[in-house]
Amino acid sequence: MARIRDIRIVALEFAVPDDQAYGMARGLTARRGGAIIVVETDEGIEGIGESWGPPRITAEYLRLVKAYFVGTSIFAQRGVAQTIFAKHYHFGIQNQLVSLLSGIDVACHDAMGKVLGLSVADLIGGRQRERVAAYASGGYFTATGNHETTLAAQLEPHVDRGFLAFKIKIGRNPAEDEKRVALARRIIGHDALLTVDSNGNYTFDGVMESIRRIAPYGIHWYEEPLAPQDWKGYAELKTRATVPIATGEALYTVFDMKRLIDGRLADVVQPDLALCGGLDVARTVGILCAAEHLRISPHVWGTGVGLAAAVHFVASLPNYPHSDNVPFPTMVEYDMGRNALQNDIFQEPIQFKDGYLEVPKGPGLGVTLNPEVVARYTVS
Incomplete structure (x- = not known):
């Protein structure tokens, strides 16, 4: 069974000139960004996901929780996430920790599909x-x-x-x-x-x-x-x-x-x-x-x-x-x-x-x- 060997983050940013900023009623932005989460298995398969929000903060949360995932099956990501919520409940659930776990979950599903030869759908x-x-x-x-x-x-x-x-x-x-x-x-x-x-x-x-x-x-x-x-x-x-x-x-x-x-x-x-x-x-x-x-x-x-x-x-x-x-x-x-x-x-x-x-x-x-x-x- 494929197990997680490593998780890493690729921080991306696309910028336009400030005078071309666009957005919503709360404010505009000239920068679009995101964190690509890469889950690597011990069989050399990589799955990709996305985590919303500032990648630097996401990376700090990854330092905290990565050890929970490494060595576990890519099919067991749900249980790992629930364990993290239980052990670190003081951190709350409206934050980059949840965004990180979201990206890991999607990346694990991508990897599962590659292992089984099935689309995520x-x-x-x-x-x-x-x-x-x-x-x-x-x-x-x-x-x-x-x-x-x-x-x-x-x-x-x-x-x-x-x-x-x-x-x-x-x-x-x-x-x-x-x-x-x-x-x-x-x-x-x-x-x-x-x-x-x-x-x-x-x-x-x-x-x-x-x-x-x-x-x-x-x-x-x-x-x-x-x-x-x-x-x-x-x-x-x-x-x-x-x-x-x-x-x-x-x-x-x-x-x-x-x-x-x-x-x-x-x-x-x-x-x-x-x-x-x-x-x-x-x-x-x-x-x-x-x-x-x-x-x-x-x-x-x-x-x-x-x-x-x-x-x-x-x-x-x-x-x-x-x-x-x-x-x-x-x-x-x-x-x-x-x-x-x-x-x-x-x-x-x-x-x-x-x-x-x-x-x-x-x-x-x-x-x-x-x-x-x-x-x-x-x-x-």
């Missing part, structure tokens, strides 16, 4: 489909230029690419939200789904005013309307909002995810596999969502490794409670922001065509890093 539930729907995630606030002009410039190139849905950033103030939503609707037309994301920048009263203004434009979901831990706010919002609510990208481990799902505090649950606990937790979240008849749509905003994991995860999900006719397919977030870490780091990127991402067919995640490109963006 087949490994975690059976491949239910060969391609998954993707929504165009962008519509960012920008550092320079007229915000309506830059929003249009971000949306227009993708209107004819077959996307089922588009997402734009809002959340700086309700009046501006309405202007951005009205413009987006004019550009993408009435057939495409439109979702919005305020990244938790509002208090309850601000969200209600924002919803009042934008609901007439046909909002498919309103993402992160409140801060992640505003549990009472989400409970009240669910009874008063006139648009569907989506959240979950900033929740770590199954514990907070379960609280969100059990309370039916969102219509669409959005785990991020690079920080929620990896594929193991995502599978549990998927089961819990099915039990509560809630939709799920994984958040992706890092490197292509996290995107590959999300594609395999969605490919493994059954259509329940639907059968022949699925009103809205489960969608993967496909970032339209400038980010070389998404596709350029692979020898062959995940293929996109007519609004869908093809599920890689090779063993494990089915993607291979391009060493030269990875070296170009590696930082110490």
